[in-house]
Amino acid sequence: MANPSIHSNRKYLVTGGCGFIGSNLARTLAEAGAQVIAVDNTQSGVAENLHGSEVQFTAADVTDARNWAPGGSLSHLNDIPWDAIFHHGDITDPRHGDDEKVYQRNTSGFQNVLDLALKRQCRLVFASTAGLYGNGPVPMREDQPNHILTAYGKSKEEMERRAVAAGTRIPVIGLRYFNVYGPREGHKGRAASMIFHLFHQMTAGKNPRLFEFGEQKRDFVYVKDIVSANLCALTAPSGIYNVGSGVAEEFNAVVAALNTALGTDLETEFFKMPYDPATYQMNTHAEMSKARNQLGFSPQWSLQAGVMDYVHWLQAANNQSGVSRSL
Template identity: 40%
Template sequence: MKHKKILITGGAGFIGSNLALTLQKKYPDNDYFVINNFSSANSNNLTEFKGKIISADISKLNLSQYFDKIDVIFHYAAITDTTLTDLNKMMSNNTEGFKKVLRFAIKSKAKLIYASSASVYGPSKNPMKVGENEIPTNIYAASKLVIDNIARKYFDTLPIIGLRCFNVYGPKEGYKGKNASIIWQLYSQMKEGKRPRVFKYGEQKRDHVYIKDVVKANLLAIECPKSGIFNVGFGKAVSFNEIIKILNEMLGTNLEPEYIDNPFKNYQEYTEADLTETNKILKYVPTYDIKKGIKDYLRNLTP
């Protein structure tokens, strides 16, 4: 990669920090900038980051005041609490934040790579395909679909890649607490010797994708010549019960799940990414199946 100026919004969060640190390691000659409002970030996530960190709210910011030119923008800043019910807060932060970044990307002739989310599919049929059955059932998911639909209008104006991430898990997510992945939730309970709690009866299946595969998709997106929205999952759904079984094996425990009532309506019971287009256009092939991903995670645990 030729010398570039790279901006990562939300770069102190889970995915953003993993991405920022990998980019910096792989391409040390670039200039890196992170913008985060630290509404939900872990300051430890960026202790090894050598670029510039700007503490600011992307939805209220004029990026031109900070930068003359950026070559690649990774937009990962968002409210990621799927249980938030304040529509105004969600939309003004996520959607307005995206519009600000998009406006600057156009002005700066930057490549824009942003985080979409599998939540936009709601409880629809599987495997999930971009452009089909996009029926969000909470306001977080709605904010993400609004962003995708705005992005689609600008696909011919500048190179835009939306990465529609499924359930991402891995180091640096623990700080998210109840918003961290189910794998982190179950691990946290089991390592304390507690029975893992899951909604009745643990047969909910999700496409859990390891952070290293997600970072790989982002790196591939830099080179991708076409605008588009692409699913980023592993391509295979795995149930919560199976995860408990794997964790029991890896932790050397024998803890039975405790099944509790699910208070959420329209819960995504089954998500699985169709990766045909992601594979064809981004050349993305995930390599961390659930066992390999959890094994790597346990080796690289961070608080």
């Protein structure tokens, strides 16, 4: 998407730049001619997500204060006049298993990046999550009470709290992503989107498998829309914004979209949901008026169009050698 905020002389830092969303964003910024440095500890993401791009990659951990100190692997970032910093370098699996680690690492990494933005007096855009809404009422509005289900959600809530406090000194924009899917998510394994997993089941000729009876709903948002929202955040006022498609779709609709995109007619097999319903979001749906009016973001991709585009990408990647890890 063309964006007047990106110019060839702009400098952007993308943490988590080898990850799913970070790599798509970093590539888009670099394709527009900006200078982009991606920092990633490759705990989850993979450097090949940046292959073929002009993005510069620094391998480092943003949570380790020693890396930011003089002589550390990230110390040079303190001297660059950033136009904006995009922070996506987190532990991203909501079912990680070590709650203390998720909370500590996500909040300390965020604090280090926030300190850099404050030092440089530059704009900070960071990834929050619709997980904060838990099983709260739908459509979900930014001003409704949080309903935290996981340590991951707790870490994002704390990041938002610090962001709001800092947002009077520099522009700080938190984007509450809903369920993101699209190219370059394969490294996430079980935490990759259900669209990714169902694609692989269905292209292997297996019936798609869903929790009984596929009526759970999600606001699925295509990663190209997520990148657009980040670009909108380059000019938006400080705040916390929903970034979804604005539509809640049943899991059954995902299978239908995949059957259409693949030209198949595979029947769904249902199985009992293995998760505790108390900690599982049964229905997410973004209320998008704040994002539309203040962030200037309008989602462009329906589930059906996004799945079609993504399936074409996955099929093309499958047909190329040496890209299997991008799947």
